[in-house]
Amino acid sequence: MAVEQVAPLAPDVVLVFLVQVGVLLALAVALGSLAVRWRMPALVGELTAGLLLGPSVLGHAAPALSGWLFPREGGQMHLLESVGLLGVLFLVALAGAQIDPGLVRRQRGTALKVSLGGLLVPLAGGVACGLLLPRALAGPNGSPWVFALFMGVAMCVSAIPVIARTLTDLNMLHRRVGQLTLTAAVFDDVCGWLMLSLLSAMAASGLHTGDVVRSVVMLAVAVAGAVWVVRPLARLVLGRARGAGTVLTSVVVLILLSAAGSAALGLEAIVGAFACGVAIGSVRTGGRDGTRDTGGGAGGRADLTPLAPLDRVLTCVLAPLFFATAGLRIDLTALADTRFAVPAVVVLVIAVAGKFAGAFLGAMAGRLSRWEGLALGAALNARGVIEVVIATAGLRMGVLNPASYTIVILVAIATSLMAPPLLRWTMARVETTPEEEHRLAVHRRVWGPAAQPAPAPEPQPGPQPEAAVRK
16 A cells, blocks of 8 residues: 655745754854843843844834744744654753752752742742733633733743852852752742643643543643652653763653653643652762752662763753744734833732742741842742743643743742842841851862852853753
């Protein structure tokens, strides 16, 4: 029986795709490096690259060139978005792998209060804001409550990679505020991913009791799968893998299949990738005290040092392409309309005030000082990478439209830029305790000068590679 052949990609489609990737990557890396030099997160420059090549600048300055380079034809854009999808899956998975369960256990009391405050207050503010925003900002699948809940999720998350890098730059990973920040950010982000998975199902079928129950059941299945299937499988595969190439391939396959399993359950693929990353991170975590095993130690936990090539490809290629592609969808001309400019300012104010108020109330409940509460708010306010991922998911689900997508991206950029100076200002008023000095001395004695009790490495003297800068 003859098999019908699938027509190959047309030469002009291949040409445009290659030019798109080359131009986006070159400009994203250049502007990202410039942003780092100016002590800003790299994602600011990478998003700016997409903004300059998108409808905001190139689309107005050279519409003919913009129409050829980034045509609105679906198949052409889907090629570019597929590369960005791989980038976001690995980005979220490796962020999940940086979570230290031992750190979470040690700080669970006070951190739970801080994280609950930093989650519930901005979530409530975001939902209220979403209900009051003009209906013109909702996407085609954004019913009033789904859109409002999505805005709440977008406002309650924090960006673990941006926070970890900020704390590293300011030498605050050994401080109590630094450890509480990372622990609370882990809890808030896990809750954010879980709520996002529910919203993805609700956006597809509407807000109905039966669909919500089904979404909760599917979410429970996904969590059970991560705990009882993915984690043991990761331990088995990584424990028996031999050679750097085998470990790298095994991790990539686990991430992709976990993302596929999440999508098969009707959830966002990034939820499965994040869960897989957490499972992989728990495999490489050492004993009961939370110290890390670098391979061959107690318990036979695998050494994931061979993942460095994946991290470098992600940092230097896939992540810049994802953020630049996300920037292509930003249309600042929409904000020239006062109907959208005023809501943008309102959303930013509510997002910042909600995080600060929630973290401060949680800190007061945990009997921390006033300045420690403000420092926690300054650190947790950074949304960066995670909010960009959530905004992209909202646009893909049809909950957001280009105008509301632009507003959420601007909040991600603004809050990431605010974090370092505000954290530096607040922590200057928090005295270093003897316990913190002792903790720093102990960790340096055990792990060496480069080690810190946190997922991110301490910066070394001299120029830093781009992978270290992003983290």
